[in-house]
Amino acid sequence: MTRSALHEVAIVGAYNTRQAKTLGDVREVDLVLESVRGALARSGGLGLDDVDGLNLRGTVSRLHAREAAHLLGGRPRWTGMALGIEAVLEAAAAIATGQCDTVVIADAQAGQYTDRAATSPWTRPGNEFVACWGLYTAAEFALIARRHMHLYGTRPEALAEVAASIRNHGASNPEAVHYGRHVTPQDVLASRLVAEPFHLLDCAINSEGGAGLVLTRADRARDLDCTPVYLLGGALERQGMAYVTAPVWDRYGLSGRWAAGRAFAQCGLAPSDVDVCELYDPFSFELIRQFEAFGFCAEGEGGDFVMGGRIAVGGALPTVTSGGLLSFSHAGTAQLLQKVIASAQQLRGELPEALTVPGANVVMTSNGGAGALFCDVMLLGRERP
Amino acid sequence: MSARRGIPLPRPTRLSEPHWSGCREGRLRVQRCRECRGYVFIPQPVCTFCTADALEWVDSSGRGTLYSFTTVHRPQRPEFEVPYTVAIVELEEGFHMLTNLVGCPPEQMRVGMPVEVEFRRMSEEISLPMFRPAATPS
Numbered sequence: 197m198t199r200s201a202l203h204e205v206a207i208v209g210a211y212n213t214r215q216a217k218t219l220g221d222v223r224e225v226d227l228v229l230e231s232v233r234g235a236l237a238r239s240g241g242l243g244l245d246d247v248d249g250l251n252l253r254g255t256v257s258r259l260h261a262r263e264a265a266h267l268l269g270g271r272p273r274w275t276g277m278a279l280g281i282e283a284v285l286e287a288a289a290a291i292a293t294g295q296c297d298t299v300v301i302a303d304a305q306a307g308q309y310t311d312r313a314a315t316s317p318w319t320r321p322g323n324e325f326v327a328c329w330g331l332y333t334a335a336e337f338a339l340i341a342r343r344h345m346h347l348y349g350t351r352p353e354a355l356a357e358v359a360a361s362i363r364n365h366g367a368s369n370p371e372a373v374h375y376g377r378h379v380t381p382q383d384v385l386a387s388r389l390v391a392e393p394f395h396l397l398d399c400a401i402n403s404e405g406g407a408g409l410v411l412t413r414a415d416r417a418r419d420l421d422c423t424p425v426y427l428l429g430g431a432l433e434r435q436g437m438a439y440v441t442a443p444v445w446d447r448y449g450l451s452g453r454w455a456a457g458r459a460f461a462q463c464g465l466a467p468s469d470v471d472v473c474e475l476y477d478p479f480s481f482e483l484i485r486q487f488e489a490f491g492f493c494a495e496g497e498g499g500d501f502v503m504g505g506r507i508a509v510g511g512a513l514p515t516v517t518s519g520g521l522l523s524f525s526h527a528g529t530a531q532l533l534q535k536v537i538a539s540a541q542q543l544r545g546e547l548p549e550a551l552t553v554p555g556a557n558v559v560m561t562s563n564g565g566a567g568a569l570f571c572d573v574m575l576l577g578r579e580r581p
Numbered sequence: 582m583s584a585r586r587g588i589p590l591p592r593p594t595r596l597s598e599p600h601w602s603g604c605r606e607g608r609l610r611v612q613r614c615r616e617c618r619g620y621v622f623i624p625q626p627v628c629t630f631c632t633a634d635a636l637e638w639v640d641s642s643g644r645g646t647l648y649s650f651t652t653v654h655r656p657q658r659p660e661f662e663v664p665y666t667v668a669i670v671e672l673e674e675g676f677h678m679l680t681n682l683v684g685c686p687p688e689q690m691r692v693g694m695p696v697e698v699e700f701r702r703m704s705e706e707i708s709l710p711m712f713r714p715a716a717t718p719s
Contacts, residue, residue: 314658324591325623328709329681330653330661338651339669346649346692389654391667396655440623442669442677444648 200462201292202285203581206417206424209239209410210540215373215525219306219404224254227304228264231408235300238546239410240422242298244268246412249290249299251276251283255528256307279303280532280563281572285430287411297413304406305528316402318528321439334399334479336443337567338391341481343445345393348496350484352393354503356381359398359480359522361508366519368550373403374523384480398480400521400531407530407537414580423544428558428581429462430574431455438568445566449485452562452571456490459560459573463581467492470575471556473513474539477520482565483507489571490560509551517542517551535561539576587660590707597624599638604708609643609698611676612636620676643698644715645672652687670696670712684713 211234213227232252236242250273252264261275274296278286287299309316319333344350360381366372367379379397387396417424433455435448460466467490475486484498492513493501507515518524518538521531539559541547558577564570593601603610612621615637619630627634650668653661668682682690683699695715700708 315655320657322589324593324597326679327589327657328591328703328707329667329679330588330657330665331667331679332657334655335651335653335657335667339649339667342651343649343669343692389652391655392652394651442679444669444677 200429202288202427202430202462204292204414205288205411205427206414206580207409207427207536207540207576208242208412208417208420208422208424209235209237209408210537210544210546211235211238211408212371212525212534212537213304213406215371215403215405215527217373217403222306222404224257224304224306225259225267227306227406228252228254228259228302231302231304231406232300235302235408235410238422240420242410242412242420246298247273247300249274249276249287249296251278251287251299251301253279253303253529255305274299276301279529281430281536281561281574282432282563283533284409284411284427284536284574285432288427291411291413297416299411300408301411301533302406302408303528303530303533305530306404308528309402323440326439331439333439333567334394335391336439337479337482337565338394340443340445340449340485340566341393341479344449344481344485347445348499350499352385353381354484354499355393355398355480356384358483358502358507359384362477362516362520363397363523365509365517365551366523369519369524369548372519372524373401374519377523394479400478400526401523403525403527405525405527405530407527407533409533409537409540423578425540425543425576425578426580428465428575428577429459430572431458432572434570436569438570441569443567443569448566448569450489450495451566451569452486452573453489453491455571455573459575463575465558465575470513470558470560472517472542472553472559473507473515474517474520474535474542474559474561475515476535476562476565476571477516477522478565480522482567483515485566486562486571490573509553514553517547517553532563535563536574536576543576543578588658590703593706596626600624601707603638603640604700604710605706607700609641609710610638611641611674613639620672620674622676622678642673645670645696645712647682647690647692647694647696648677649692650682650690652690666690668712678710681709681711682713683711
């Protein structure tokens with residue numbers, strides 16, 4: 197078996213606070229602290245005193261790890277600064293190299309999106325070669341999707357199938373912002389246009405909330421009263437400045453292929469070994485692209501690959517089982533961490549029964565997509581490699 | 582595309598100023614590497630193909646093809662009048678630009694169609710290089 201220092205580390209706690217379109221007067225710092233406590237409470241034995249590594253963040257309050265270390269008593273601690281999958285890899289490296297034993301990562305956003313006449317602030321570019329054209333994130337990803345449709349004849353019905361499948365997972369998840377809101381592919385195609393070919397229901401929602409994750413040494417995880425989730429592999433892939441460089445399909449269309457190859461090589465697995473995909477879903481098309489980039493199907497065949505219920509729970513490759521960014525939540529940068537949390541919850545049996553994939557052993561997750569010129573990936577599993 | 586008062590206009594930097602002053606004069610200026618002959622856009626301090634510190638400003642023909650496009654119905658900000666079309670144009674010289682496609686009914690927009698630059702004066706300092714269907718195929 198291929199070895200990686202990542203295999204010395206396990207996820208032992210994963211938690212989301214309440215997620216909502218707006219949370220009212222809730223303070224971000226409270227969301228972050230609730231995320232820390234919630235994640236530790238699910239570890240089966242670890243408490244704040246066991247935590248010797250921190251990476252805590254709030255978008256609007258600009259809370260960062262060193263300030264948070266002060267809030268938590270100012271004891272000496274390792275601190276990390278990265279987001280999402282990168283944060284998990286950063287923390288895992290710290291644990292595997294003996295810098296610390298137990299890290300809590302938490303991220304939250306509340307009170308950021310207030311001007312509803314404009315698109316969300318984090319989607320609006322500032323660059324002199326981008327902002328003046330009326331670009332924003334949906335349009336960037338639409339430019340990628342349109343080129344794929346031109347090259348391979350990918351149909352709008354395939355995009356709608358992806359959006360409906362993921363949204364219906366969220367509709368069955370009581371923690372999802374869009375809980376109870378089932379949609380059909382026809383509903384997606386009938387929703388208003390945002391940036392062609394994307395309709396409203398092809399696009400991520402906006403919401404608020406917090407999220408927390410606990411990592412510890414794999415040998416310690418065995419002693420806890422919980423189901424550990426092991427890190428099988430992971431890698432970052434960054435190709436340039438997001439939302440500055442034109443998202444040209446020929447250069448960025450297969451973003452994530454290199455990182456996926458690195459992650460699979462770390463554990464000797466292949467796409468055929470993956471049971472569940474908790475992939476980045478900012479827009480419906482991005483799933484079609486990732487299945488091609490990661491090697492689940494050939495280039496140009498992603499549109500056919502997603503049809504016929506394959507990516508729904510109950511299908512051959514359940515994808516974004518929590519409801520993802522399209523239905524569960526998109527709370528600023530916390531959504532990056534929530535991809536790892538959803539993966540861990542699926543493997544630990546913590547998602548609602550209707551969304552739990554029986555016998556799932558390996559989950560693949562990702563952050564970022566071609567429109568953003570980056571795509572980080574991670575593989576997680578129930579069995580220590 | 583007419584009501585555009587208040588949209589975020591470029592604020593040229595020392596690096597980008599030659600491009601924007603070119604637009605003001607009706608020239609589409611782009612950097613080219615004297616070493617590898619690669620065309621570099623958006624403006625960079627060194628060649629992004631070979632890292633040579635050998636970039637010079639040259640005029641592009643302003644002709645190319647529509648590489649991809651999206652007609653936008655939900656504006657970035659209310660100052661953008663919808664619908665408008667954001668495009669990537671592949672210039673004859675091989676580089677790509679983000680832009681707006683103008684002067685073309687949406688039902689006639691096709692990936693691969695020939696387009697040419699059309700400068701639209703937005704302020705004393707800024708003319709934006711938009712693209713329209715080419716009058717004559719290049």
